[in-house]
Amino acid sequence: MVKGSYVLVLHVSREISLKVGKLGWFTFRPGEYAYVGSAMNGLEARVARHMRKDRKKLFWHIDYLINDPAVTVDDVIRFENKAVECELSKFLRRYWKVPVKGFGSSDCNCETHLYYRGPSSKYPLRRFLAAPS
Numbered sequence: 001m002v003k004g005s006y007v008l009v010l011h012v013s014r015e016i017s018l019k020v021g022k023l024g025w026f027t028f029r030p031g032e033y034a035y036v037g038s039a040m041n042g043l044e045a046r047v048a049r050h051m052r053k054d055r056k057k058l059f060w061h062i063d064y065l066i067n068d069p070a071v072t073v074d075d076v077i078r079f080e081n082k083a084v085e086c087e088l089s090k091f092l093r094r095y096w097k098v099p100v101k102g103f104g105s106s107d108c109n110c111e112t113h114l115y116y117r118g119p120s121s122k123y124p125l126r127r128f129l130a131a132p133s
Helices: 043-051 061-066 085-095 125-129
Strands: 004-012 016-020 024-028 031-039 071-080 114-118
Touching: 004 043, 004 061, 004 085, 004 125, 016 061, 031 043, 031 061, 031 085, 043 061, 043 071, 061 071, 061 114, 071 125, 085 114, 085 125
Parallel strands: none
Antiparallel strands: 004 031, 004 071, 016 024, 031 114
């Protein structure tokens, strides 16, 4: 079983407002988002779960966002056998905006694990993270 960290590159096509678990209600502007996660008990199974659009139980903060019809997953950047979730989050924090404090980071000291870049860039995030495809 492969474990590791990952980044979901998301596109929000229109402004949406939704409740994110116990964090409360938030408005997400159109544009590109990056969510950093880890799966130390099965990377592929976790990513596959995120990619499903069925009526799965809303467990993680990201479930609430990616289940909205206005949200698509444009890319998944995997870091196999590496526990680098917080390092990736700190890197993104230097360049991207924090749309929701505490999103996906309830088990660490990061401000968030969700980042917003605005309208999609012609420079894909994968290029900056230097991750294999």
